[in-house]
Amino acid sequence: MxxxxxxxxxxxxxxxxxxxxxxxxxxxxxxxxxxxxxxxxxxxxxxxxxxxxxxxxxxxxxxxxxxxxxxxxKPAPEPDIWLVFAPIKRSRIDFLAEKAGELGCSRILPVFTRYTDVKRINRDRLAAHAKESAEQCERLSVTEVDDAVALDKLIDKWPDDRRLIVCAEFGDARPIAETLTEILVKEPDAGQRPWAVLIGPEGGFAEEELEALRRLPYVTPIGLGPRVLRADTAAVAALSCWQAILGDGGMRPPKGTTPVTVA
Amino acid sequence: MxxxxxxxxxxxxxxxxxxxxxxxxxxxxxxxxxxxxxxxxxxxxxxxxxxxxxxxxxxxxxxxxxxxxxxxxKPAPEPDIWLVFAPIKRSRIDFLAEKAGELGCSRILPVFTRYTDVKRINRDRLAAHAKESAEQCERLSVTEVDDAVALDKLIDKWPDDRRLIVCAEFGDARPIAETLTEILVKEPDAGQRPWAVLIGPEGGFAEEELEALRRLPYVTPIGLGPRVLRADTAAVAALSCWQAILGDGGMRPPKGTTPVTVA
Missing domain, CATH: 2.40.240.20 (Hypothetical PUA domain-like; domain 1)
Incomplete structure (x- = not known):
């Protein structure tokens, strides 16, 4: 080709x-x-x-x-994985939109949590980053970018069939790899269903926010190891693990798209 | 505390x-x-x-x-995982040093491959980013930063007991999650041994570079899915999967270090 x-x-x-x-x-x-x-x-x-x-x-x-x-x-189905995240400051949120695009997110949803410092987002700018990264990484689709809403509003209208992985820095949470691998063993087609990853703000979730999330039937709290990751790092780490274990990590880049390799 | x-x-x-x-x-x-x-x-x-x-x-x-x-x-052992990468342009290499710090890399080693465009690195600047991220993420150690060397020089003096995961965009490669999970099943203590991840430059590896790497007994080529990731994204994705599956992904942040959660 x-x-x-x-x-x-x-x-x-x-x-x-x-x-x-x-x-x-x-x-x-x-x-x-x-x-x-x-x-x-x-x-x-x-x-x-x-x-x-x-x-x-x-x-x-x-x-x-x-x-x-x-x-x-030909068009081909892609994993349906959302990234829900509390807005962070400019260079890091741009980075996040780019990485969500490369990591195959179907949609990014900015949410305001109790300790979210950043009060506004520029949706057009995030969409431009997401589109550019899709164009560069050989995707056939582009990450959609939602307007920012309050976390409780998002939860009110959350679709029950979409499972939500909550990255929890404190309290009970099982390791991400172990948790997703167990799900894969029990439900080999789990990655073909709708999923989402939620990352809190730089200041962390409020304890009662996290407790309320844990009670939701579609939520799985997970841990990302002993280091306290920045929000952007946590998002990329969780999405990478999800794609590798439940998503399309077993596929290879389409032929004719990888860099020229003739010396 | x-x-x-x-x-x-x-x-x-x-x-x-x-x-x-x-x-x-x-x-x-x-x-x-x-x-x-x-x-x-x-x-x-x-x-x-x-x-x-x-x-x-x-x-x-x-x-x-x-x-x-x-x-x-108390001091505690940490995983020994190196990141070997071809230098990329300034904002992305700074980002990479920060993320390597957060993801618990013990050392980063810049290498020049055939298609590496960037010819120099500022080791002090990378070390400053690595130190700052260690201070912020509750690590007890700091990622060491090596001087840049040619890939073949690095391979000449490579320690035989350190396994090397090569992120390969083309040619044979097995999915990262499947590969690392299999290793974990066969060798439950594999994560306590020395490891490294190698990421090529933005232009990709030359075909003969990748072929030479594949022949090394300590190399495992892996794939990161169907999207062609930027070098910085590939590094973060591979390190995240390694820590989650073989590294310390099962541990939790130390008590008293997570953000204040009192409303």
Whole structure:
């Protein structure tokens, strides 16, 4: 398969012969950052149609049209794992959105807990980081980014069939690897069901918040070892373990996507 | 146990009644950043003596002396896991040093591979990030930072008893969770032996580099799933899985160290 370095996520339907227009940001990126011209070939993808080869038919200031040629990858189901997290300061929350994208999160949900210091998030900026990381890491979908809500509001409307792993720094909690491996042994298809990981703020959960969470039937409190991790580190650690044990850790990157290896 | 918010790593021996002096950076931090005065109590720790309560006896511009009072935590063995990585650009390498600290790496070793773009590292800056993260995450030791060397030089002097997990984006590799869980079943004490994780550069390993690594008796190639991870993400994911499955993921943070939870 022809190696395509640039991949862009587009919402439009992708099918042989179709013409697709990019938004202003996408057009600017191809024209002014990558300095591509008519005839250049890039990858276009979304979760419905998979990945297709697109050829630039025309581009100018703020616009770009591409003709869709052959399909490179078929759409494929991905794990459905949410990351619920208390907002943290700017460079770390950007990092978190990027890493959630790379680690295959289907959605990130910022929540305000009692000890959350950061009071606002920039949803568009987080979505841009999530989209860019999906484009770079060969995903076929992009992490959705929700508006921030209070933790109790989120719990009020929580879907009962979505299990929630709560990273608990104090109180009873079993080790993450042991817990997820046991679940896998009992339910080999557990990773095909909906899951979520919840990470508290830098100041930790309030004791009563954590106690209330523990009482919910869909919650499993887990521990991440003896070190008190920063919120961003805890999120990446928990998502990595979830993907490795219950998620798609057994799959390999698609052929033709890994870096050029000819010396 | 009295909660101590500030912890500093010191090389000096720590024992009841001893007087310890800080370096200029530590003194500046206590005096000008935290604005502490004589009589304030902080934690002092190192891997030989554990953690002790220290009381500021005197401090001025560039100096601080503390008297050591009671021991807060006994020294304890920690997993011996190295992170070997190809240098990446500045903000990501700083991040990597911080995360390696939090994830309990005993040592980080920058290596130049064929496709490593970054040609120099600032070892002191990485060591400062590693030290700060150890101080924040309740470790009793600090990640050591080696000078950068060529990958083949490192392999020439590699200690035969240290097993090396190579994160391989292409070619044969088994899933990390499955592989480490199998090792744990066969050798329940495998996590008490020396290990290392190797992450390639952003451009990936050259095919012959990876082939040469595969032939080494102490190497286990592993895969991290279908997404092509950035080098920093791959390092954090692999270290998180290693600690969760083979390392100290079954332990809990020491009492009195987790955030205040009184409402």
């Amino acid at each position: 022809e190696r395509v370095v640039t991949r862009l996520y587009v919402k439009d339907s992708l099918s042989q012969g179709a013409t697709v227009g990019l938004d202003a940001a996408g057009a600017h990126y191809l024209r002014s950052v990558l300095r591509l011209n008519t005839g250049a070939r890039i990858g276009l993808f979304n979760e419905k149609d998979g990945e297709w080869l697109g050829v630039i038919e025309g581009l100018g200031k703020g616009w770009c049209s591409l003709q869709i040629q052959e399909q490179r990858r | 009295e909660r101590v918010v500030t912890r500093l790593y010191v090389k000096d021996s720590l024992s009841q009644g001893a007087t310890v002096g800080l370096d200029a950076a530590g003194a500046h931090y206590l005096r000008s950043v935290l604005r502490l005065n004589t009589g304030a109590r902080i934690g002092l720790f190192n891997e030989k003596d554990g953690e002790w309560l220290g009381v500021i006896e005197g401090l001025g511009k560039g100096w601080c002396s503390l008297q050591i009072q009671e021991q807060r935590r």
